[in-house]
Amino acid sequence: MGRTPSCTSDGLKKGAWTPEEDQKLISYVQKHGEGGWRFLPQKAGLQRCGKSCRFRWTNYLKPGIKRGDFTPEEDETVVKLHAQLGNRWATIAKHFPRRTDHEIKNHWHTHLKKRLPKTRIDPTTTGGSSSSGTTVTATGPKKITECAKPQPSETKTQRSASALLLNKLATRVTQFVGPLRVPQTLQSMSFQPFSSCTVPPSSSDNNFTDSLSTPETGKSLDEGVLNDIMASEFSSLSCVDGLINWKNNNESVVTGETQVDNQSDSTTVNYYE
């Protein structure tokens, strides 16, 4: 097979992404949309592998991604789905509209897997393609422990601060206004940055998503998030300007207690410019 390596390592940077790199990637995707990852780094001025760019965007920068704070219900669903499907993280992730397979996989390896001896299901032996499908029952009822450690995200280094801020912002906006609508100008550019924000209709047939989709709409877009972003290195990003403008324009809605009418198409968030 003559497959060329997708990442030739000549002079390409590795390791943690800097805010500047994030900004370049965001700006590029903003203008050109997703795809064409192979040549994206060159065009975007990034010394990164295309795969790395795609990974960074898909799992961290893409608006609407929910990160951290797995609820007990989510944990339980992950365990159940993993018992049914095995390590098919992408399939499992489809049950979590705003989670990425990567996030779920990591959560599994760092938290949930450890509980296996204490639970009655051993997904490592009961994957979807498992021949036996044997369910191993632990001796006696074992309580599923809570995540032993407090949410570590706040103690993490600044390296992911950029992504955290952006996703925090995107998540809040999504919660507040519901599925975001892409401005016509962006739609005409075949850019659909918010497609992942919308809860797919198919999720309605899933019991779990009852809890997930319990709308937090009506929550205030808290000032702290905007202040954080405005005070951050992302204050120069055009998307932030757009959001602040939007916030100002919707001040009465933001600060009021009236829930946004999600049926209306009148609200357009120009997250990207």
Add this chain to the structure above:
DNA sequence: AATCGTCACAACCGCCTTTCG
């Protein structure tokens, strides 16, 4: 205060699948 071990997360690697000429 310094060192060591553990944990959690981000990122990379390589293989597989899909798409397209």
Add this chain to the structure above:
DNA sequence: CCGAAAGGCGGTTGTGACGAT
């Protein structure tokens, strides 16, 4: 239909933070 290219997926590793000693 075939092969190449690109995208997607899952496994694994690297690294920094934090707690224990």
